[in-house]
Amino acid sequence: MTYALECKKINKTFGGLNALTDINLQVTEGEILGIIGPNGAGKTTLFNIISGALPPTKGEVFFKGRGLSGMGAPKICRLGIARTYQLVRPFHSLTALENVLVGLCFGRSDPPPREARVAEAMGILEFMGLGGRENKASESLTLVEKKHLEIARALATTPDILLLDEVVSGLTPTEMTRTIDTIRQIQTRGVTVIMIEHVLRVVMELCKRIVVLNYGVQIAEGSPRDVVSDPKVIVAYLGKPESDDKIGQVT
Amino acid sequence: MLPDLIQLLVGGILLGGIYGLAAFGLSITFGVLNVLNLAHGEFLMLGALMGYVLFTALGLNPFISAIAVIPIFIIAGIGFYLLLLKPISEKPPHQLLVASILITLGASLVIEDLTAFFWERPVTGIAYSLPSLDLAGVVVSSTRLLILLFIFFLAFSLQLYLKKTYIGKSIRGITQCLEGAKVVGIPIVLVSALTFGLGVALAASAGVFYVTLFTVTPVMGIPLSVKYMCIVVLGGLGSLVGSVVGGLILGVAESLTAYYFGAEWSPTIAFILLILILIVKPEGLFGTKE
Amino acid sequence: MNWIQKKPFYFIVILLLGVLAALPWLAVSYTLTLVFFLSVYLTLALSYDIVGGYLGYMNLGHSTSFGLGAYTTAILLNHGFSLILALGLAILLAAAFAAIVSYPLFRLRGAYFALATFGLISLIEVVVTNLRDLTGGSGGISTPPGNNLLPAYYLAIVVVLGTMVFSYYLARSQFGLALFSIREDEEVSRSFGVPTSLYKCLALVISSVPASLVGGVYVWNMTYISPHSVFGLEIALSPIVMAMLGGTGTMVGPVFGAIFITLVQEFLWTKVPYFHLTMYGTVLVLLGLFMPGGLVRTQWVRPLVQRLGLGEEIEYFKKS
Numbered sequence A: 001m002t003y004a005l006e007c008k009k010i011n012k013t014f015g016g017l018n019a020l021t022d023i024n025l026q027v028t029e030g031e032i033l034g035i036i037g038p039n040g041a042g043k044t045t046l047f048n049i050i051s052g053a054l055p056p057t058k059g060e061v062f063f064k065g066r067g068l069s070g071m072g073a074p075k076i077c078r079l080g081i082a083r084t085y086q087l088v089r090p091f092h093s094l095t096a097l098e099n100v101l102v103g104l105c106f107g108r109s110d111p112p113p114r115e116a117r118v119a120e121a122m123g124i125l126e127f128m129g130l131g132g133r134e135n136k137a138s139e140s141l142t143l144v145e146k147k148h149l150e151i152a153r154a155l156a157t158t159p160d161i162l163l164l165d166e167v168v169s170g171l172t173p174t175e176m177t178r179t180i181d182t183i184r185q186i187q188t189r190g191v192t193v194i195m196i197e198h199v200l201r202v203v204m205e206l207c208k209r210i211v212v213l214n215y216g217v218q219i220a221e222g223s224p225r226d227v228v229s230d231p232k233v234i235v236a237y238l239g240k241p242e243s244d245d246k247i248g249q250v251t
Numbered sequence B: 001m002l003p004d005l006i007q008l009l010v011g012g013i014l015l016g017g018i019y020g021l022a023a024f025g026l027s028i029t030f031g032v033l034n035v036l037n038l039a040h041g042e043f044l045m046l047g048a049l050m051g052y053v054l055f056t057a058l059g060l061n062p063f064i065s066a067i068a069v070i071p072i073f074i075i076a077g078i079g080f081y082l083l084l085l086k087p088i089s090e091k092p093p094h095q096l097l098v099a100s101i102l103i104t105l106g107a108s109l110v111i112e113d114l115t116a117f118f119w120e121r122p123v124t125g126i127a128y129s130l131p132s133l134d135l136a137g138v139v140v141s142s143t144r145l146l147i148l149l150f151i152f153f154l155a156f157s158l159q160l161y162l163k164k165t166y167i168g169k170s171i172r173g174i175t176q177c178l179e180g181a182k183v184v185g186i187p188i189v190l191v192s193a194l195t196f197g198l199g200v201a202l203a204a205s206a207g208v209f210y211v212t213l214f215t216v217t218p219v220m221g222i223p224l225s226v227k228y229m230c231i232v233v234l235g236g237l238g239s240l241v242g243s244v245v246g247g248l249i250l251g252v253a254e255s256l257t258a259y260y261f262g263a264e265w266s267p268t269i270a271f272i273l274l275i276l277i278l279i280v281k282p283e284g285l286f287g288t289k290e
Numbered sequence C: 001m002n003w004i005q006k007k008p009f010y011f012i013v014i015l016l017l018g019v020l021a022a023l024p025w026l027a028v029s030y031t032l033t034l035v036f037f038l039s040v041y042l043t044l045a046l047s048y049d050i051v052g053g054y055l056g057y058m059n060l061g062h063s064t065s066f067g068l069g070a071y072t073t074a075i076l077l078n079h080g081f082s083l084i085l086a087l088g089l090a091i092l093l094a095a096a097f098a099a100i101v102s103y104p105l106f107r108l109r110g111a112y113f114a115l116a117t118f119g120l121i122s123l124i125e126v127v128v129t130n131l132r133d134l135t136g137g138s139g140g141i142s143t144p145p146g147n148n149l150l151p152a153y154y155l156a157i158v159v160v161l162g163t164m165v166f167s168y169y170l171a172r173s174q175f176g177l178a179l180f181s182i183r184e185d186e187e188v189s190r191s192f193g194v195p196t197s198l199y200k201c202l203a204l205v206i207s208s209v210p211a212s213l214v215g216g217v218y219v220w221n222m223t224y225i226s227p228h229s230v231f232g233l234e235i236a237l238s239p240i241v242m243a244m245l246g247g248t249g250t251m252v253g254p255v256f257g258a259i260f261i262t263l264v265q266e267f268l269w270t271k272v273p274y275f276h277l278t279m280y281g282t283v284l285v286l287l288g289l290f291m292p293g294g295l296v297r298t299q300w301v302r303p304l305v306q307r308l309g310l311g312e313e314i315e316y317f318k319k320s
Helices: A043-051 A073-079 A096-106 A114-127 A143-155 A173-188 A200-206 A224-228 A231-238 B002-033 B040-058 B062-088 B093-118 B142-164 B166-176 B178-184 B188-213 B218-235 B240-261 B263-280 C003-026 C029-054 C063-078 C083-105 C110-130 C149-171 C174-184 C186-191 C196-222 C227-231 C233-246 C252-269 C276-290 C302-307
Strands: A005-014 A017-027 A032-036 A058-063 A081-083 A161-165 A192-196 A209-214 A217-222
Touching: A005 A043, A017 A043, A017 A217, A032 A043, A032 A200, A043 A073, A043 A081, A043 A161, A043 A192, A073 A081, A073 A096, A073 C186, A081 A143, A096 A114, A096 A143, A096 C174, A114 A143, A143 A161, A143 A173, A173 A192, A173 A200, A192 A200, A200 A224, A209 A224, A209 A231, A217 A224, A217 A231, B002 B040, B002 B142, B002 B188, B002 B218, B002 B240, B040 B062, B040 B093, B040 B188, B040 B218, B062 B093, B062 B142, B062 B188, B062 C276, B093 B218, B093 C110, B093 C233, B093 C276, B142 B166, B142 B188, B142 B240, B218 B240, B218 B263, B218 C110, B240 B263, B263 C083, B263 C110, C003 C029, C003 C149, C029 C063, C029 C149, C029 C174, C029 C196, C029 C233, C029 C252, C063 C083, C063 C110, C063 C196, C063 C227, C063 C233, C083 C110, C083 C196, C110 C227, C149 C174, C149 C196, C174 C186, C174 C196, C186 C196, C196 C227, C227 C233, C233 C252, C233 C276
Parallel strands: A032 A192, A032 A209, A081 A161, A161 A192
Antiparallel strands: A005 A017, A005 A058, A209 A217
16 A cells, blocks of 8 residues: 555664664554654654655655655655744744745645735635734744744645644643644644654644654554553653663653 | 976975965864854964064064964954954844854955055065075975974864863864853853954964965955865865865965966966865865765 | 825835936036946845845855956957847856856855855956956956947936836745745755755846846946956945945845945045045944844834835844
8 A cells, every 4th residue: 555655764874873773654644643752862853854854874755655765855845745843943034924925835836826825825824823913024923823833834835744843842731732623623634744742642632653763763653552651662761760860851 | 397396286285284274263263153254364464464574573583473473363363253253143143144244344344454554555565585594405495394394283283272171172062062062151252252363363373474485465365265265165164174184285276276377377276176176075075964 | 005105205206217317417427427336336236135135145246247247248349249239148148157156156155155256256357367368358448439428327227227126026026035935044945845956046147137237338338347347346345235234135225225325435435535445344344243134124214114115025134
């Protein structure tokens, strides 16, 4: 069967450092896959490779059966893979509307006609709850607005696969609930979502399947219940019971 | 034929050593400040002028002058940094770029213009005869050789300094990770100012050697800054060794070009090398990709 | 913005255009020459800002296009080509040069790009000077004499107005949006589909067109140029200072800057014949320290510009 996204033996080294070792991933169309792991596990590096920002040292990414090696980030985006950034990176001095328009005009293989663009961009902004804020410079938005803008900008490219990188970190519980809801709606629109997250609550609610990375290696995979009670995962986050000095990050 | 070639190579290496020393200084300042100092060439010019003045007024030989200018220019560099560069150091990247180019370019123009004025417009060439210190070798002037050795010694001791001393390590710390350096408690402003001072002092020192061999004009600063930038890119952004090697390569290339094609073409060689390295290996000879 | 509110603005613009058109009858030839030079510099400032301000790559070597345009036009005029053909070919040559040179140069960022492009000017100057037979070397080159001030004046006005209009619409176009996105964050821009390498090259080529065109008009009027006059420090830096002083990244910024500096030069330069470079340099330093956004983003000018509907790009360069 053809998966929406498949990573075959992805390896990435930086100088002497192995950021990713033999990552194999299959993502079915329409699912929400969670990727968790301590900081520095290579999760964002994986996103960088999938979206084309970095080439893998070994291995290849396949999108709907099509190999992506050698394709630049612009082309990969137009094929249908879009992403957000862990530390938000809006186009600072451009307005929220302009941010979305960039995605809309350039990120699609068939952009809408001129006259329809602003209306469509506004639609996406409203969907993400940024209705009245379209003319504000994106750097003056609040954190939660910026995070939603990132998602809006990615949605504007009509992606088949949406890569969300820690999209709820820094949000209040209420904001988190709203974002969870929005992601569900995105899924019902037919988008496949892969999300890197530290906040376990979000991952448990949204993802039917989770992959755990630690030091660039896949150490576990399965349903949220199984993964969270897997001893390897617990050790990765908390360290072995007797050694106090290996305290990992847990949100 | 061969003796000519050796003479050329030695001359080229010597020139390259001077370039490399100054480029070394530029690399250090870039690593810490993330800002390419367009005024770097001006400090070489000022160092050269100071070397000239010290020789004619006090009879100081260039080796001593080269050392003497270092503390003077460290202080001048610190002042320059605190006054002009520290105020903009916290800006976001693109604004930092624009502001730093404006400031360092403006400073270059001011330094050039004022120097030209006090050194009697129009431009005065300053020729400087070698001090009668050493026994002359057969093919190679031993004074030149001494200068070259001295430069290498200077560069080498600098590398040691950067690797071993607290200040040196602080500089490298800031270069590699600013946030981490702050967390660890390194006094950023102090170290940055000191680094900048060190960087321009190296340029001034190189300038003293420069004036023993060539004429110096007040307007040579900006073309020199461009050359240093070419060297730093050639050698590899972030690589100190690369800057020295890049300087050597350029020096030899300029010598050879001047001999075979005529002196009027040698200013172009820096740029041609730049374009070549950008096409072939954009991160530079010793640079790393990511 | 309201049509009725815009009426006085349109009225002023039409009045200004009328004055410019009638200037030959209203003023002496010195004034004409002044406006001519202002037009040349403003065209250079506006075209510089397409790459320097919209794209965010400070192309300090912008005057290379100007010089190439001037020399090509001069050589072609001397070989009997008509003005239109000479200008057309000059533009093509400068554009081709920009396209070729963009390939290695855009691998540099920030200050490295700025210095490399700046070095390009001297490189071309050396090449031009050394090709003595073609270009007359350091002695310069003359074109067929003729009193071209009047037509050159009108031509220059047309070019600068055209460049202003073009710059205005570019900032509001899809391509302009792409350029801004590259300026703000090139890597992110790529992840959202913008073909950055292609667009950067296009921007450089586009910016070379007004510059080379106005270079040709310049030499046609002056009937003589030397390497120094077209590749020198003054013609290289003044337009850039104008663009930055006025406000980089906007269409009106360079306009403000050009008018301001031309006026200052007119009244100050002749009274104080020394230290021109020092003054320039000091202005640059002060700009960098206190006002990198330029005049149009200061609290006095900003509201005026925004009210005229010219201020979308003003959000760029917040005070931090």
